[in-house]
Amino acid sequence: MRFHPLGLGERPNDIHPPYKSTGLRGPREPRILVRHELVATRGVDAPRAILRANDSDLTAHGSSQPQGQAITVAGRVLDEDGSPVRDSLVEVWQCNAAGRYAHSKDNHEAPLDPNFLGHGKFMTDHDGRYRFKTIKPGAYPWGNHENAWRPAHIHFSLFGNVYAQRLVTQMYFPDDPLFPFDPIFNGIPDGAARERLISRFSLDETVSGTSLGFVFDIVLRGRGATPMGV
Numbered sequence: 721m722r723f724h725p726l727g728l729g730e731r732p733n734d735i736h737p738p739y740k741s742t743g744l745r746g747p748r749e750p751r752i753l754v755r756h757e758l759v760a761t762r763g764v765d766a767p768r769a770i771l772r773a774n775d776s777d778l779t780a781h782g783s784s785q786p787q788g789q790a791i792t793v794a795g796r797v798l799d800e801d802g803s804p805v806r807d808s809l810v811e812v813w814q815c816n817a818a819g820r821y822a823h824s825k826d827n828h829e830a831p832l833d834p835n836f837l838g839h840g841k842f843m844t845d846h847d848g849r850y851r852f853k854t855i856k857p858g859a860y861p862w863g864n865h866e867n868a869w870r871p872a873h874i875h876f877s878l879f880g881n882v883y884a885q886r887l888v889t890q891m892y893f894p895d896d897p898l899f900p901f902d903p904i905f906n907g908i909p910d911g912a913a914r915e916r917l918i919s920r921f922s923l924d925e926t927v928s929g930t931s932l933g934f935v936f937d938i939v940l941r942g943r944g945a946t947p948m949g950v
């Protein structure tokens with residue numbers, strides 16, 4: 721299949737001065753082009769046996785329900801031509817409802833939640849569909865600049881079916897007031913590409929009496945791909 725790379729403005733700038741750490745880690749040498757054939761035929765073939773009970777229910781990792789708004793996130797993982805990316809591994813991680821990660825490097829003053837670890841994994845089905853349950857993450861402060869806060873987000877790592885489909889990105893929530901101030905979100909110059917990182921509320925995916933539903937469809941390469949977000 722002919723592969724159409726993302727336009728320059730549709731992926732994050734390697735070095736984006738408002739996002740300070742990119743100035744330290746961003747590559748300063750030209751990209752090395754890899755022949756597409758080398759990455760278009762092979763990839764990670766994760767067996768379903770690596771999945772454990774409750775890997776797709778992040779609210780079920782403690783002795784009781786975690787604090788916060790329970791949500792269900794669902795969507796399809798597609799290739800450029802709209803074909804489903806089948807049986808592929810997806811990993812997610814996030815902070816808790818108070819904006820704190822269960823990680824030794826996160827020491828901001830929001831409380832940890834003993835019932836929320838904040839990581840999960842699952843596989844897409846034959847139609848490329850996925851679904852998981854979690855709680856809505858909170859906004860959190862970070863040290864990039866004075867009064868810097870990240871919009872609520874869930875980190876996604878997708879392996880696809882071949883290496884060329886590999887994607888690490890972040891899913892956001894609709895109408896977040898922090899969007900205009902976030903240098904990570906705005907590190908993607910193209911506004912339409914940024915919009916592809918925002919989930920949409922869905923009453924169809926909302927589970928009565930249990931969780932609000934959000935839909936986040938992901939395209940792994942080519943024209944219209946979901947941009948990288950790190």
Ligand SMILES: [Fe+2]
Nearest residue numbers: 815870873875
């Ligand atoms: Fe984060």
